[in-house]
Amino acid sequence: xxxxxxxxxxxxxxxxxxxxxxxxVRPAVIGADGLDFTQVNYVQxxxxxxxxxxxxxxxxxxxxxxxxxxxGRCSTLASPSSSSSSSSSxxxxxxYNPFSETGDTVVLGSSDAHGTHVAGIAAGSFPYKLMxxxxxxxxxxxxxAYKAFIGDYKxxxxxxxxxxxxxxxxxxxxxxxxRATQDGMDVLNLSYSQYSLNPSPEDAAALAAATKAGxxxxxxxxxxxxxxxxxxxxxxxxxxxxLSVAMLGNTVTMGALxxxxxxxxxxxxxxxxxxxxxxxxxxxxxxxxxxxxxALGLPLRLAYGRFSSTCYDxxxxxxxxxxxxxxxxxxASCGVFQPTxxxxxxxxxxxxxxxxxxxxxxxxxxxxxxxxxxYEINNASVPAFWLASSDGTALAAALAAAxxxxxAANATLRLTGIVNVGLPAAQxxxxxxxxxxxxxxxxxxxxKPDIAAPGFMLYSSTPANNYQTLSGTSxxxxxxxxxxxxxxxxxxxxxxxxxxxxxxxAAAIKNTAKPVPYSQPGIISSLMWPPAFVGAGTVxxxxxxxxxxxxxxxxxxxQSGLPIQNVVVTLANxxxxxxxxxxxxSHKPAFALDIVGDWSRRSYDPGNPGxxxxxxxxxxxxxxTLDVGQSQTFEVTFSVPRAxxxxxxxxSGYITLNPRLYDLxxxxxxLSIPYQGCSRNYSDPKSVRLIPPLxxxxxxxxxxxxxxxxxxxxxxxxxxxxxxxxxxxPWSNISNPDQNVGLGFTHVLARPLQQLIVEVYGVGxxxxxxxxxxxxxxxxxxxxNQLSLLPMYSSMTSFAYSSxxxxxxxxFDGSYTxxxxxxxxAQLQIxxxxxxKLVLVAPVAAADAAAGQQQGGQLRVDIRGVLxxxx
Numbered sequence: 126x127x128x129x130x131x132x133x134x135x136x137x138x139x140x141x142x143x144x145x146x147x148x149x150v151r152p153a154v155i156g157a158d159g160l161d162f163t164q165v166n167y168v169q170x171x172x173x174x175x176x177x178x179x180x181x182x183x184x185x186x187x188x189x190x191x192x193x194x195x196x197g198r199c200s201t202l203a204s205p206s207s208s209s210s211s212s213s214s215x216x217x218x219x220x221y222n223p224f225s226e227t228g229d230t231v232v233l234g235s236s237d238a239h240g241t242h243v244a245g246i247a248a249g250s251f252p253y254k255l256m257x258x259x260x261x262x263x264x265x266x267x268x269x270a271y272k273a274f275i276g277d278y279k280x281x282x283x284x285x286x287x288x289x290x291x292x293x294x295x296x297x298x299x300x301x302x303x304r305a306t307q308d309g310m311d312v313l314n315l316s317y318s319q320y321s322l323n324p325s326p327e328d329a330a331a332l333a334a335a336t337k338a339g340x341x342x343x344x345x346x347x348x349x350x351x352x353x354x355x356x357x358x359x360x361x362x363x364x365x366x367x368l369s370v371a372m373l374g375n376t377v378t379m380g381a382l383x384x385x386x387x388x389x390x391x392x393x394x395x396x397x398x399x400x401x402x403x404x405x406x407x408x409x410x411x412x413x414x415x416x417x418x419x420a421l422g423l424p425l426r427l428a429y430g431r432f433s434s435t436c437y438d439x440x441x442x443x444x445x446x447x448x449x450x451x452x453x454x455x456x457a458s459c460g461v462f463q464p465t466x467x468x469x470x471x472x473x474x475x476x477x478x479x480x481x482x483x484x485x486x487x488x489x490x491x492x493x494x495x496x497x498x499x500y501e502i503n504n505a506s507v508p509a510f511w512l513a514s515s516d517g518t519a520l521a522a523a524l525a526a527a528x529x530x531x532x533a534a535n536a537t538l539r540l541t542g543i544v545n546v547g548l549p550a551a552q553x554x555x556x557x558x559x560x561x562x563x564x565x566x567x568x569x570x571x572x573k574p575d576i577a578a579p580g581f582m583l584y585s586s587t588p589a590n591n592y593q594t595l596s597g598t599s600x601x602x603x604x605x606x607x608x609x610x611x612x613x614x615x616x617x618x619x620x621x622x623x624x625x626x627x628x629x630x631a632a633a634i635k636n637t638a639k640p641v642p643y644s645q646p647g648i649i650s651s652l653m654w655p656p657a658f659v660g661a662g663t664v665x666x667x668x669x670x671x672x673x674x675x676x677x678x679x680x681x682x683x684q685s686g687l688p689i690q691n692v693v694v695t696l697a698n699x700x701x702x703x704x705x706x707x708x709x710x711s712h713k714p715a716f717a718l719d720i721v722g723d724w725s726r727r728s729y730d731p732g733n734p735g736x737x738x739x740x741x742x743x744x745x746x747x748x749x750t751l752d753v754g755q756s757q758t759f760e761v762t763f764s765v766p767r768a769x770x771x772x773x774x775x776x777s778g779y780i781t782l783n784p785r786l787y788d789l790x791x792x793x794x795x796l797s798i799p800y801q802g803c804s805r806n807y808s809d810p811k812s813v814r815l816i817p818p819l820x821x822x823x824x825x826x827x828x829x830x831x832x833x834x835x836x837x838x839x840x841x842x843x844x845x846x847x848x849x850x851x852x853x854x855p856w857s858n859i860s861n862p863d864q865n866v867g868l869g870f871t872h873v874l875a876r877p878l879q880q881l882i883v884e885v886y887g888v889g890x891x892x893x894x895x896x897x898x899x900x901x902x903x904x905x906x907x908x909x910n911q912l913s914l915l916p917m918y919s920s921m922t923s924f925a926y927s928s929x930x931x932x933x934x935x936x937f938d939g940s941y942t943x944x945x946x947x948x949x950x951a952q953l954q955i956x957x958x959x960x961x962k963l964v965l966v967a968p969v970a971a972a973d974a975a976a977g978q979q980q981g982g983q984l985r986v987d988i989r990g991v992l993x994x995x996x
Contacts, residue, residue: 162376162556163578163604164667164789165269168611171790172670176270178617179610180218181247181312182305183603184298185240186281189588190217193241195249195268196275203274216248219276219308223297224289238587240277242595243316243603245586248273248610253410253590255379258544263379268585269607269666270614276310280317299327306335311613314606315344315367316599318359320919322568322877322903323934328361336366339626341613343368343605345598346574347563353930354909355657355723355775356877357563358573362602366627368609368634369573370602371659372562372580373641374554377547378594379584380404381510383483384542386424391519401520403483404548405511405582407593412481412508412543421480421508424539425450428479429524434458439473442521443528450540451479452520455486475506481540482509485517554581557644558658562598565657566775568877568903570807570970572680572799576634577641577659578604608634608666615670632679635661636796637668640713640779643734652734655715655777656799662779671792673700674708674751681761681780682972683802686812688765692800694780695758698751700792706751707785708796710759714739714778720803721773721875724817726909738768740776740802749782761800769804773813777801807970808981815965815984817875823912830961830990831869832858833914833921840914840921846871849990856955856994859939868937869914870963870988871921878904879981881916881933882964885941888991889958896959897941897951901933903968915963939994953994961988 168174190199197203199215245251250271254262278301282289298317305313313335335342344367347359362369381403388397412421428444431454439453453474474482512520527538549555559581565573580601587593609630622629638661641654653662661680677695684690698706716734719727730736745760761780769776782796805812819827831842832854844852859868870883880902887894901916908920908930916933939953953959967981 162663163608164665165608165611167667167789168670169267169271172615172667174611174614174670176248176273176607176610176614179270179273179312179614180276180308180310181244181270181273181314181606181610182219182276182278182308182310183240183244183247183314183316184278184280184301184305185243185314185316186238186283187222187240187279188217188244188275188277189238189241190215190220190275190277192589193586194252194590195245195586197250216272216274217277218274219278219305219310221277221301221304222279223293223300224279224282238593239281239316239595239599240279241588242585242593243314243599244275244277246583246600247314247603247607248275249586251586253592255408255545257546263545263547269604270610273607273610276305276308278305295325296327299325299331302328302331302335306331306338306340310340312606312609313340313342314603315342315361316602318345318347318362318563318598319931320347320349320353320357320359320905321931321934322360322363322905323931324360329364332361332364332366336625336627339621341368341609341627341630342366343370343602343609345602346371346565348372348561348597348599349563350559350561351726352908353563354726354906355564355718355720355728356566356568356906358565358567359563363565363567363571363573365571368575368605368631369565369660370580370598370605371564371574371577372559372596372598372601373556373577373659373663374559374581375579375583376555377549378404378582379406380546380548381406382542382544382546383510383540384544385520386537386539386541389519389523389538391516401512401516402546402548403510403512405484405594406584407509407587407591409506409508409591421543422448423543424541425480427452427520427524427538427540429521430454430477432456437473439477441477443524446477446479449479450481450483451477452483452485452517452524454517454521455484457486479507482507483512483517483520484509485512485521486514487518487521556641556663558641558654559596561596562601562658565660566801567971568879568968569974570682570685570775570801570803570972572656572660572682572801574658574660575631576605576638576661576664577601578608578664580604605634605664608664608669611666612669632675633669633672634664636676636679636798637665637672637794638662638797639665639795640715640781640797643716645731648732648734650716650734652739653713653715653778655718655775656801657718657775657777661797661799665794667789668794671790672794672796673792674698674706674796676796676798679798681798681800682970682975683763683800684972684976685803685808685970686806688770690763692761692763693758694761694798695756696749696751696782697756698753700753702753704753704791704793706793707748708751708782709748709785710744710746711781711783712742712778713781713797714742715776717769717774717776717804719772719774721814721817724873724875724907724909725820737772737774738766739778740765740769742778742780763800763802765802765804772804774804775801776804802972803970808967808973808978810965810967810982810984813967814875815878815967816873816986819873820910823873827872827912828986828989829871830988830992831871831914833867833869840918842871844990851958851991851993853993853995856939856953856996859937859953859994862936862938867917868939868992869917870937870961871912872907872915872963872986873911874904874906874913874919874932874965876906877968878902878933878965879968880904880966882966883916883937883941884962884964884985885953886960886962888960895944897943897946898964899937899941901935902966904933905931953992955994955996957994959992959994960990961992962986963988
């Protein structure tokens with residue numbers, strides 16, 4: 126993370142060079158990052174594309190299109206054929222709510238703000254502007270495809286959670302995908318995720334039908350990076366027809382410079398300052414147009430309060446909060462996210478009637494407020510900001526001291542000014558993958574995520590014309606949805622590509638992406654971030670549109686365990702004008718990832734990412750020249766050094782093709798081909814272990830029978846795991862698990878399984894006889910440093926998210942297929958005893974499957990304990 130002094134460096138820069146700083150940075154506060162890292166500004170301004178005529182479906186918790194003017198002024202749905210692209214025309218052409226009898230979407234509260242935020246990033250026009258110190262609107266206050274139509278499809282119940290039927294909730298996603306496809310949507314934005322390899326058949330079928338119909342889709346990779354580790358991209362982003370989107374840090378975040386009537390001691394060495402930088406913000410209409418639109422009535426008195434130990438009440442320390450700027454302390458016991466994500470808690474603040482709220486976290490370092498970037502003060506009735514911990518602590522101390530000195534002294538410290546500023550992101554964040562972003566690769570070593578885009582602290586719309594900064598792969602996915610709309614618009618009138626629109630879009634987006642160099646404070650490295658973190662790299666919207674050189678295959682999936690292998694790549698110049706292409710080949714390796722070490726969070730050394738050598742790459746030719754209509758091939762040879770073969774590593778990187786003459790508008794752009802392989806035989810459980818070396822805490826409890834039950838957010842086993850003995854479980858708990866209480870098997874999976882087979886063995890007269898088996902899968906790996914309860918959950922200590930962290934997508938319900946049967950089933954019998962073994966089946970790498978390998982190797986594991994089925 127950042128150096129704690131960075132905020133003060135930012136302040137000095139803002140104060141000393143305010144006008145130059147703001148004009149040079151040119152941040153986009155809605156959607157697109159304004160520094161041309163993604164080329165969206167070029168597409169909008171130079172190519173004249175803004176998504177006109179395209180339809181983006183937002184599948185989320187609802188879009189507040191009646192009260193928010195980000196998509197024109199809408200009272201009823203617009204007709205795409207008659208709607209113009211003017212800012213006042215309604216651009217919402219479809220709305221569907223499977224939880225309501227009328228099918229209409231109503232957005233009322235904070236639980237329904239996520240969809241409004243991502244819709245603003247993808248296609249918001251942002252008619253209400255943030256002004257700079259000169260009362261001039263910041264540039265680029267608009268979404269990526271800010272003239273596109275949108276469709277509003279509610280897949281998360283939100284306000285309807287208490288009235289929606291089980292069937293409506295279960296089928297909401299599939300029904301909305303089907304409806305969006307029928308409505309003629311061009312792009313699906315899927316900013317929701319589930320940590321599972323077993324989606325519902327209805328969801329999978331609906332998504333497959335949308336892909337077949339040519340609908341493009343972008344989905345959030347997930348926000349579980351450190352916890353899920355490798356192989357952690359969530360569904361639906363790992364689907365082959367969907368672009369899985371990782372999150373990059375932005376270059377600029379919208380903040381404010383707050384002026385006080387007198388100086389306070391804060392920052393390094395108690396430095397005196399009267400100006401504080403606030404980064405995280407949530408705006409109402411009253412705070413958007415500072416400094417001249419002073420609807421808040423500056424200067425404001427300052428009052429100070431804190432959340433109570435219960436995190437549900439506000440305790441006032443000093444000052445009257447009514448019509449004041451209210452400083453709120455968030456104690457460490459409340460956590461970073463909890464207090465402001467609770468609507469009841471926020472109502473306590475609103476009832477105090479402040480004009481402005483300032484939050485701070487005293488227990489954290491100055492840069493730790495970045496972790497609060499997802500606080501959900503949605504649909505706020507007052508504007509809010511987050512201060513760095515040292516600033517908030519110093520301001521609280523000053524207010525408390527003034528209160529001790531008397532009312533007159535307390536009244537002298539006021540908030541006298543607010544100036545909107547664009548603040549540079551902290552070092553180590555700028556266009557780097559955020560650790561919370563979920564990682565790949567796919568189950569069969571496919572490249573997932575596919576692409577990366579800004580998603581950290583993006584400022585966008587929330588209900589009722591309010592605005593807020595939020596972070597997540599949800600935001601990055603909607604960014605890519607906007608890019609897909611721009612790309613599809615540029616192909617208007619084209620014939621359907623022979624490979625289909627989704628495959629063509631994926632190739633265009635991925636082969637023009639920019640690999641992300643590894644950059645951390647104090648570390649110098651020539652390596653790239655691996656595709657498992659960022660996919661093909663940072664999206665380059667203009668290059669994806671103007672490029673006309675195709676690459677086959679668009680990504681190189683390598684056979685596992687081979688020390689040397691050759692791959693042939695074909696380039697074709699499909700340009701319509703007489704323009705040749707001269708491309709120089711080069712190699713940009715990424716650092717290696719330890720598959721087995723990842724479970725203990727040791728997939729790589731952040732301080733020395735090059736500790737493990739990379740694969741060596743050579744080419745059959747150094748450059749390629751292509752005339753219009755011409756194709757050429759070249760061969761790439763990958764050599765895996767012995768040091769890389771010594772462990773179960775994912776090795777990866779990028780083959781780059783750089784034009785001798787760069788011309789973005791003419792399509793002469795850098796190209797890139799991501800590659801990925803495994804240093805050992807991926808399908809062999811001995812070469813790449815399925816079970817990692819266990820620590821001393823888990824050794825005694827892994828591999829045991831568990832009669833599980835729920836206890837305050839944890840799954841507890843009623844029996845002794847170290848020495849289970851005979852475990853008696855009622856048949857009703859086995860056959861019909863109630864509230865996730867039932868029979869399971871504890872173990873640790875270092876990587877995903879293609880299949881889990883539960884073998885049932887007899888005890889007594891049939892002691893040791895295999896009676897039959899039940900199969901599950903695929904199965905997700907165990908969460909970092911935790912214990913799985915197979916086949917149900919990938920974690921026993923994160924039950925609040927257990928439905929999210931599914932293992933094999935099912936329960937062992939006591940039924941099994943008897944040995945030698947023709948598909949008939951049997952079930953465990955009351956009064957009898959049984960033993961169990963687990964058969965872990967390794968997955969097969971996609972390239973190995975293409976070469977003819979059909980089945981992964983197996984590892985059979987004994988389960989301690991004897992089950993006795995009782996009534």
